Amino acid sequence: MFVHKKIKMVQCNFKRITVVPNGMDIIDIILSRTHRQTPTVVHKGYAISRLRQFYMRKVKYTQQNFHEKLSTTSRSSRGWMISTLFMETSSMGRANLLSYVFWINTSRNLIGKISKDYVKLLKYADSLYRCKSLMVAALGRMCTVIKRVGPSLAYLQLIRQHMARLPSIDPNTRTMLICGYPNVGKSSFVNKITMADVDVQPYAFTTKSLFVGHTDYKYLRYQVIDTPGILDRPFEDRNIIEMCSITALAHLRAAVLFFLDISGSCGYTIAQQAALFHSIKSLFMNKPLIIVCNKTDLQPLEGIPDEDMKLVMQMKEEAMKTVLGQGGEASSDDSVLLTMSTLTEEGVIAVKNAACERLLNQRVEVKLKPKKINECLNRFHVAIPKPRDQKERPPSIPRAVLEAKAKQAAEKEKRKTEKDLENENGGAGVYSANLRKNYILANDEWKEDILPEILDGHNVYDFIDPDIIETLEELEREEEEEDDDFEMDGNDLTPEEQEALAAIRKKKSLLIQEHRMKKRTAENRPIDIHKRSVSVRGCKRERSLGREDGAEAMDIDVNQPNKKLRLRSRSLSRSRSQSRPPHEVVPGEGFKDSTQKAKALKLNRKSVKKRNKDARLGEADRVIPTLKPKHLFSGKRSTGKTQRR
Incomplete structure (x- = not known):
């Protein structure tokens, strides 16, 4: 950011300088913009005055865009001239840059003159062909001027790249x-x-x-x-x-x-x-x-x-x-x-x-140094009170303030920082700072305790039991005694209690064996949600019937060595889990008999038939599907079909 001595010193970030496009890029941008931003269709019913306005607008719009683009480039190039570093150290200095900027300004003026001349000719054009020819000639001459100034634009782009590499x-x-x-x-x-x-x-x-x-x-x-x-x-x-x-x-x-x-x-x-x-x-x-x-x-x-x-x-x-x-x-x-x-x-x-x-x-x-400081001093006034008697009253500072200030200075001198302690005790890597020495505790000895008093917002002492080891040993002894007492040998029981104990142990072994068999065959059985719901309803029905077949199931040994017996027991359990017929009336449904229930089910199926046919989710589904999907009504027509033009 160097500046010429005749120009005010300002800060500029050269890395933000806009890119200078070359001549062909400017031509493509402007012509494309003219085509997009101005009307493009001429109807045969237009009057000659409207045709003249149509093509005059295109010529004038193109000239304005060229003028704005070249003016922006010229202004940014003049701003670069504040860089004395480049201008005075480069082999192509300020004079060359000024000459290239001059050619850009000259091209801008030439384009303005071309636009003015051809707009004047378009005012007296007598046909559509003449208007179009004049418009093409005007745009062609403007593009020729831009092509001639192309080397200047390329040079300015090189300068911009060089200045972007300069330090800020x-x-x-x-x-x-x-x-x-x-x-x-x-x-x-x-x-x-x-x-x-x-x-x-x-x-x-x-x-x-x-x-x-x-x-x-x-x-x-x-x-x-x-x-x-x-x-x-x-x-x-x-x-x-x-x-x-x-x-x-x-x-x-x-x-x-x-x-x-x-x-x-x-x-x-x-x-x-x-x-x-x-x-x-x-x-x-x-x-x-x-x-x-x-x-x-x-x-x-x-x-x-x-x-x-x-x-x-x-x-x-x-x-x-x-x-x-x-x-x-x-x-x-x-x-x-x-x-x-x-x-x-x-x-x-x-x-x-x-x-x-x-x-x-x-x-x-x-x-x-400037005189402004004197102007500021003139605004201040120091008031001096007039003496009311012959007694002298020199300025004084209260003794308490002096003592407090001296005490603070002494404390400041005495106190050593961690950096001082580090230098006195061997420097970094040797001395380790004590982070606990400034803790405010009731007893200074607690600062060096390994176990903190407060941890995660809780008082650690509330969770400490000094007799924890003795209590743990006592619990272990009690558990060992309970394990010894739990195993019953049956000698102290009555005959009725022994029979009940044998039945419980048999039932427990049967449950374990059944669970193991189901676990072994679980990988080969498909999961059927409907069957599961049916089995659940069958279980409920079995409970309602008073478990008449439940005893038979308990008497069958599911772990029998005979495979036929196992299959028979499985078929019995399946027959018990079948669901009731759909027309059977269950108490509480509100039907008089099975005939009335069957009629109600038929009416229900008939009412949802239209909705199912339309693939609707429910009564509230109001979605209107696409009547003519694009994949069926788009593409090339085959030969002879003209009904969908």
Whole structure:
């Protein structure tokens, strides 16, 4: 989001720029829209005036659509010109873009002139053929103009694609700009203080465009811009990659961090880096400037030669002059010249904090400079009471307030945070924080109990029995005694009780054997719901008859070895479960005899016959079916059948 110095700084998201269609796409879109949005049928009864209006409407509508499409493209292209980064660094810059935009505007005007001329001719057309010919000629000339401007539209689409790849930079927010020679550690610094993932390689010009990251300082968001490396050479000899950095320095209001590689491992000496600093120092005006000496792990600043130290001191003096030239206070050496190492991360956070603090102070000073602050101060009035006697009454603070404030300060100093305790006891992974030490309990010893007092909203003590083990053992002993007593040997029973016991045991064994037989044959028997209902009614009838045949069923051994006896017993049980005839009268149904019931059933079947024939669900079914289903009355007619035209 770079802006020209003559244009107001605004934020723009290049990724949302609309796509520029090519010439053929515009022609297809407009002609299709004209065909869809205007009338298409001409009847032979139309008067000549109506025919003229018909074709004049098509020509005018097509011209309006072309005008809107080209105007939208032209407006968006003019908005792109705020990008100084692309215009000043590209081999095809602002002049080329203006020329292409000019051709688009010219094409729009030509289409308007063509429409005007042919509408004038259509007013005096004397036939349908003449009107149609003029309309075709008008649309053809408009499409020819669009085809000629096709290369301009294709070029604008390339510009849009290029600008969509540019980073989104807000020129109005707090910004830190990092510059210097290639391979001096700029990208490594950005990766350390932000979440950006800039590629870092041990060769020059790894960074070929701008990369933006974000960091926080004092609950404020700062954007950090990593620029490509700059070489010390004339302005006209710099390539597009270097011009990205130069343009950012020229047009962004940011704190500048000039990186120095004092170890010389980047391939450039300190003298060459100092020469670059002095050649671009005019771009540092009115910007907070910090000189960062990087790679101190390879070469400390105190160990460099005296000649190089003298160059570094000169650069520091220039930075101090820049601060004083902005109207700011004289900064200390620590705030202008800083050292760090991105490998060991020594001094990285100090450099970030110093740059953010300098930038914050500079922005506050800029806001206080305008005359508006004086206008605001004039609105305030401090009232001073007049003395009523000769006694002096100096301002005082109550003693209670001072004592409370001192007590709070003492408590704040004494209290240690978990971070302090962690650092004192070996750091992360060694010290484990005690989460129970701040529990509010009646006894502090309870904080270290393994079993909690409250669990899931319930009092754990309500569910604890201290004698649970003894109670459990007693229950087990009682169960063992009951099991021993349950087995009856029959010696203590009377003859009648022994006979009843034998009958019960026999009945139990029969039930078990019957259940096992049914379970074995259950997989081979089909499930018949009707038979099940019939058997249920048969069982009810058996109960009503007083279980006359029930005794016979109990006397038959279902587990007999003879297969014929088993089949006979099964047929007997089936004969008992047959349902009653439908005409049989059951008490409570309201019929006098079976003849009356049979007549009622016949009338019932006759009443639902029509409904069943229409396939209706019931009396409330009012659905009207499709009288002519599509699968029967659609498709090609066969030869000779014309009754369904």
